[in-house]
Amino acid sequence: MQLQRIGELGAERPVAVHNGQVRDLSGLTADIDGEFLASGGIAAVRERFDSLPEIDIAGQRIGAPLARPQAVWCVGMNYAAHAAESGAEPPKVPVLFFKTPNTVIGPDDEVLIPRGSVKTDWEVELAIVIGKRAAYLESVQDAWDHIAGYAVSNDVSERAFQLEQSGGQWSKGKCCATFNPLGPSLVPADEVDPGNLRLQSWVNGEPRQDSSTADMIFDVPTIVHHLSQYAVLEPGDVINTGTPQGVALSGRFPYLKAGDVMEVEISGLGRARQVCGQA
Structure with missing residues (x-):
């Protein structure tokens, strides 16, 4: 369903x-x-x-398959190959940053390149949707009972804003308008094996990312359990779980410009297509 x-x-x-x-x-x-x-x-x-x-x-x-969430939590550098292409060591604990809820748009809505942007990037990600309040969960296993389902997310990022103009915190490059296409569907948790999903992305029809959630450094229940030790996760919250290798930040591909077409897909969860416009 x-x-x-x-x-x-x-x-x-x-x-x-x-x-x-x-x-x-x-x-x-x-x-x-x-x-x-x-x-x-x-x-x-x-x-x-x-x-x-x-x-x-x-x-x-x-x-978007979920009405505006009260929080969009994001885990960074959660695939070892992506950390490597970014020139970073794999993290020993989950890296956390935030996106504002008003970044969430429909899966096929237009994504706007921000004014002054020269490094807008794509990131296909598995999104967790919280179904029950989670605070100080006792074990990683407990996390499963607090997950409502999963969706396809595109954690669009502006790398200059994120890394060069950030002052050390990534959210400047993550919170631009339209920077979180979500969907097309919310698929119930008991119908998904989140540890074995293929993630893919394309730009203008050319392959970019092709990996599996099996390559996550921190898996889904570990992420939910870990975050619950530091914050209260509310029903309807979205957690972006990180992106695999194959983004423009790697230096292997050009950054996005107006008119470019992004496509992102996760097996069993659906495919989305966004045309880039100019803010």
Whole structure:
């Protein structure tokens, strides 16, 4: 089953997709958000799926699969090969930075190259969506009970802002408008093996990244457990888990410019396509 939000920006309606059928969730919930996830919304959709109205969504915009989260947590340098191409040692503990919630856009929405940018970069990532409040989790195993599902994320980054103008903290290069396309779908956690997913990206049809979440330095439950020792993770929070090698920062590829087309895909979670515009 896949959960999606369909419609124009600010007017998305929640839907569920299963076995080629699309069901309208508007009678069950106003939106796909933290409250929906924390209250057992996924289980309710499964229980009532066959009785919900079937609708046609062909040709409609796909929004982010989650209404604006209260936090977007990000883990950096979480693939050894990406750390190497960035000239950094693999971290011994998860590296944390933040994106503002208003960076989250639909999977096929336009991404804007910031004013003054010369180093805008792509990053396909597995996104964790939190389903239950997590604070001071007792063990890594406990983390599984707090994950609602997963989605495709593109952690778009401006490397000059991030590394040269940052003052030491990465978020300047991460929080530009439109810098976190998410989706197309939120796939429930029990339908995904997050430790064995293929991640790929392309720019203008040319391959860039091709790796697996099996190469993560810190796996999904370790990330959730670790973050819960330092902060309270709320239902609906998004955690970007890091990107593999193959980004422009490596020096092997040119940075993005207006008119370029990014595509990102994770096996079982879907594919997204963003055209770059100019802010």
